[in-house]
Amino acid sequence: MNRPLAPKVGLLPLYLKLYDEVVPELRPKLEAFLGEVAGMLTASGLDVVAAPVCRERPEFAEALAALTAVGVEALVTLHLSYSPSLESAALLAECSLPLILFDTTPSPTFDSSATRQTMLENHGIHGVQDLASVLRRLGKPYHVVAGHPSRGGVLDEVVGLCRAASAASRLRRxxxxxxxxxxxxxxxxxxxxxxxxxxxxxxxxxxxxxxxxxxxxxxxxxxxxxxxxxxxxxxxxxxxxxxxxxxxxxxxxxxxxxxxxxxxxxxxxxxxxxxxxxxxxxxxxxxxxxxxxxxxxxxxxxxxxxxxxxxxxxxxxxxxxxxxxxxxxxxxxxxxxxxxxxxxxxxxxxxxxxxxxxxxxxxxxxxxxxxxxxxxxxxxxxxxxxxxxxxxxxxxxxxxxxxxxxxxxxxxxxxxxxxxxxxxxxxxxxxxxxxxxxxxxxxxxxxxxxxxxxxxxxxxxxxxx
Structure with a gap:
């Protein structure tokens, strides 16, 4: 078989600065999840460049500039928690790269056995909703993949979108x-x-x-x-x-x-x-x-x-x-x-x-x-x-x-x-x-x-x- 080239993808983690101030012990756990996602995407055939965790507009601006400079062909966002959309939406809308919102959480379950701690660790989905709503209003095209990465087809969908983005990028240049x-x-x-x-x-x-x-x-x-x-x-x-x-x-x-x-x-x-x-x-x-x-x-x-x-x-x-x-x-x-x-x-x-x-x-x-x-x-x-x-x-x-x-x-x-x-x-x-x-x-x-x-x-x- 022709071995396809590995699409070069920027992984952009979104977070809330308030949590670093109030519950600083939360971030290391979510950064470990970020590493797991990056590893799974790499194992699925992507060349993943992970940005530092971003909380406020200057951090997002610096991360997007760095990812663009190394030639990524698509952006995949990962909400580690809720993140206010106005910190990132305008910058993402201005960016020409294809945008994929990966709507997922560390845990595959959240039932009646859940605790306040597991709620803190698994609530990024409403951050995705905030960001998607504003991006749509700004006219920025985006794709959404929702689901836990352990479920069949979820990672495949992310990878498929990244391959399409790579094909579009290669065609343009x-x-x-x-x-x-x-x-x-x-x-x-x-x-x-x-x-x-x-x-x-x-x-x-x-x-x-x-x-x-x-x-x-x-x-x-x-x-x-x-x-x-x-x-x-x-x-x-x-x-x-x-x-x-x-x-x-x-x-x-x-x-x-x-x-x-x-x-x-x-x-x-x-x-x-x-x-x-x-x-x-x-x-x-x-x-x-x-x-x-x-x-x-x-x-x-x-x-x-x-x-x-x-x-x-x-x-x-x-x-x-x-x-x-x-x-x-x-x-x-x-x-x-x-x-x-x-x-x-x-x-x-x-x-x-x-x-x-x-x-x-x-x-x-x-x-x-x-x-x-x-x-x-x-x-x-x-x-x-x-x-x-x-x-x-x-x-x-x-x-x-x-x-x-x-x-x-x-x-x-x-x-x-x-x-x-x-x-x-x-x-x-x-x-x-x-x-x-x-x-x-x-x-x-x-x-x-x-x-x-x-x-x-x-x-x-x-x-x-």
């Missing part, structure tokens, strides 16, 4: 590499780079083809040997010779280097840019697949829009690939998914096999691609589409990857079938009514709720098809 120009005439994903940066966030970085060609030629034999050895461990290389594989390795290593230098979180490549005139030896389909396995977003044909959202989702959740709907099976109610040569090998149900692609679109050497069946089971199609004006929508669809295996007729293209939750006839109609583009991301598992939350954090509608 992402750099997207572009190899070649977008495919001329493909209008659905066509977007001006300035508009993309202004409305969604990603910055497009052009990968210079001349520089890429020079670097590919300069890759050393030792570097090629090392990459070939790594491929031999990971893939079945029995169907390709070293002579056939080497152009793909040279170009792949050069492209990897250039993407790393610009700190790209995603990229798109138009196969039409790969010609003998450009100096490129082949088409880097294999490196596109390897890059997705490393967690980079990708989309073909210069589609930086789809590449960017795939990059954000891959980093936050893992197990994401670029794909495209090609052919409907009206009778069988399935859809054939494919593309020229790019698919994330981390989604493979068996060892991927490297094969030579019979390439006829330009005068370069035949590329090598990774061929494999996808893991069967639930999956989620995701699409970022442009609405009228400067608006965007996310589309999410729960589907099933069908266990069909590989088909000989498609021996040099990635391929698999999916079954939508409704008839293909209805699904295709609904998808196009929503304006979905012909390029998509596919995530393993049911991630519809995650996409819905991501859309909310981006301030965009989410259409479930």
């Amino acid at each position: 992402m750099k997207v590499g572009l190899v070649g120009a977008p495919f001329k005439g493909m209008g659905d994903f066509a977007i001006d780079a300035e508009r993309l940066a202004k409305r969604v966030g990603p910055t497009v970085v052009q990968i210079d083809l001349t520089d890429l060609a020079k670097r590919a030629a300069a890759v050393s034999a030792e570097e090629v040997d090392a990459e070939a050895a790594a491929d031999g461990e990971r893939f079945d290389c029995s169907a390709v010779t070293r002579q056939v594989l080497e152009p793909s390795l040279r170009l792949g290593l050069a492209l990897r280097q250039m993407l790393d230098e610009v700190d790209a979180g995603a990229f798109s490549m138009n196969f039409q840019a790969c010609t003998a005139e450009s100096g490129l030896p082949t088409v880097p389909f294999l490196e596109c697949s390897k890059a997705m396995a490393r967690g980079l977003g990708y989309a073909g044909e210069g589609d930086v829009l789809t590449a960017s959202v795939n990059g954000a989702l891959g980093a936050a959740y893992g197990d994401t690939t670029f794909t495209e709907m090609f052919c409907p099976d009206w009778r069988g109610d399935t859809l054939f998914m494919s593309h020229m040569g790019e698919c994330n090998p981390e989604l493979a149900s068996q060892q991927p096999k490297l094969v030579e692609k019979d390439y006829q679109f330009s005068d370069v050497a035949n590329p090598v691609i990774a061929l494999f069946p996808l893991k069967p089971g639930p999956a989620t199609l995701v699409n970022l589409t442009q609405d009228p004006g400067d608006a965007f929508s996310l589309i999410a669809s729960l589907v099933e990857v069908v266990d069909t295996g590989l088909v000989d007729a498609f021996c040099d293209v990635p391929h698999f079938w999916i079954r939508p939750a409704k008839s293909v006839r209805q699904f295709l109609a609904d998808y196009s009514r929503a304006g979905g583009t012909h390029h998509l991301g596919l995530m393993l598992g049911n991630r519809v709720a995650a996409v819905r939350t991501l859309a909310e954090m981006l301030g965009a509608p989410c259409v479930e098809v």
